[in-house]
Amino acid sequence: MTTTPPLSLDMRLETVLAGLERGDTAALARAISLVENQREGFEQLLSELYRKIGKRNAQRIGITGPPGAGKSTLTEQLVRAYRERGLKVGVIAVDPTSPFTGGALLGDRIRMESVSLDPGVFIRSMATRGAQGGLATTTEEVADVLEAFGFDRILIETVGVGQTELDVAATAETTVLVLVPESGDGIQTLKAGVMEIAELYVINKSDRPGADKLRQEIEVMLGIRKGNAFVNVRPHHGPAAAKGGAGRRGETAAKTDWEAPVLTTVASKGEGISELIAALERHHEFLVTSGMLAERRKQRLATRTRAVVNRAIRQWVWDETRAEDLVNKRLDEVAAGTRSPYDVAAEVLQQVRNGK
Numbered sequence: 001m002t003t004t005p006p007l008s009l010d011m012r013l014e015t016v017l018a019g020l021e022r023g024d025t026a027a028l029a030r031a032i033s034l035v036e037n038q039r040e041g042f043e044q045l046l047s048e049l050y051r052k053i054g055k056r057n058a059q060r061i062g063i064t065g066p067p068g069a070g071k072s073t074l075t076e077q078l079v080r081a082y083r084e085r086g087l088k089v090g091v092i093a094v095d096p097t098s099p100f101t102g103g104a105l106l107g108d109r110i111r112m113e114s115v116s117l118d119p120g121v122f123i124r125s126m127a128t129r130g131a132q133g134g135l136a137t138t139t140e141e142v143a144d145v146l147e148a149f150g151f152d153r154i155l156i157e158t159v160g161v162g163q164t165e166l167d168v169a170a171t172a173e174t175t176v177l178v179l180v181p182e183s184g185d186g187i188q189t190l191k192a193g194v195m196e197i198a199e200l201y202v203i204n205k206s207d208r209p210g211a212d213k214l215r216q217e218i219e220v221m222l223g224i225r226k227g228n229a230f231v232n233v234r235p236h237h238g239p240a241a242a243k244g245g246a247g248r249r250g251e252t253a254a255k256t257d258w259e260a261p262v263l264t265t266v267a268s269k270g271e272g273i274s275e276l277i278a279a280l281e282r283h284h285e286f287l288v289t290s291g292m293l294a295e296r297r298k299q300r301l302a303t304r305t306r307a308v309v310n311r312a313i314r315q316w317v318w319d320e321t322r323a324e325d326l327v328n329k330r331l332d333e334v335a336a337g338t339r340s341p342y343d344v345a346a347e348v349l350q351q352v353r354n355g356k
Helices: 009-021 025-036 042-052 071-084 109-116 135-149 163-169 181-191 211-226 273-290 292-320 323-336 341-353
Strands: 059-064 089-094 121-126 153-158 174-179 200-203 262-264
Touching (some): 009 025, 009 135, 025 042, 025 121, 042 135, 059 071, 059 163, 071 089, 071 153, 089 135, 109 121, 121 135, 135 153, 135 163, 174 273, 200 211, 200 273, 211 262, 262 273, 323 341
Parallel strands (some): 089 121, 089 153, 200 262
16 A cells, blocks of 8 residues: 655645645635744745735734723624625634634624635634744734735724733734723723823724713823823813914815824614724825835844744754753752743854854
8 A cells, every 4th residue: 555755845835835826615624724834944934935025015904902992892893894885804813712713802702703704804812822932023024925826905803902902902003992981990001001002092882981981081182192182172261262273284284184083883784883983094195105015024024034033043942952951950959049031032042152
């Protein structure tokens, strides 16, 4: 009995690339798994696909916000709206317990399947596992695969608003921060982080009490950041008092500044989705006409290149040198307190410098 010899790496990659070229979603899933888990040949695959990146008007949209804000329902509504416009949509759900794997946050399973079974939609859940080189870098690489496959809109949804989520959201060209009326009391704590990176603010579940108050708080906060906090607030001492304030933005302000809108939606009812899509399109057009789109992509590519180098160095240190053996050898001494982790790290680096 004869057995078929296993395919070489080059042949496996050629098979995946050929499948991607003919639009095979099974090949797409294999390619993403290859990249997400950083299996042998994944960088070669990405290098081949890179030629197709940036050749079309694909948009990458990051959707972030605190848990319970309704990000998944909003994402689903965006998918439906884009599909009605004839656009192909890829979704990356960065969440180990993502609703796209069968959870309830996106709605019941029937509704989720009705989206995922659409041939113009591809949904992939990404957990933190398999992202040894940095979750943001891996997410951007998966987005590259989706763009090369021909998706017009790539939605990147994160689970929360921690630093990892901010980094992931920043891999997109437009970041949407989703809040709910209950976020009002915590708006101050959000300022220093996620409030700084969003280009669009969405108050979801806006049929709940407190939505108008939260919207005003966000608008005032954005005004303070830009120096025109009370431009829309009626003065108490007549119109003259409101003119020429030190904090006001003058008419000569740069026309390239993007005025972040604060939108309201009720995603569960599909309300406000068309306005959100219109705002997303306006922001993309702003990025293109101002030249910021090309500049942002350059900056992301520089960051990505450094991350890829760091990932390769890290892998080389642990796989190709005796660093792991040395750490294990010194572990008892570290545990006993006779050596510190910093002493051992310095020894590891010295060993690497000596070519061992």
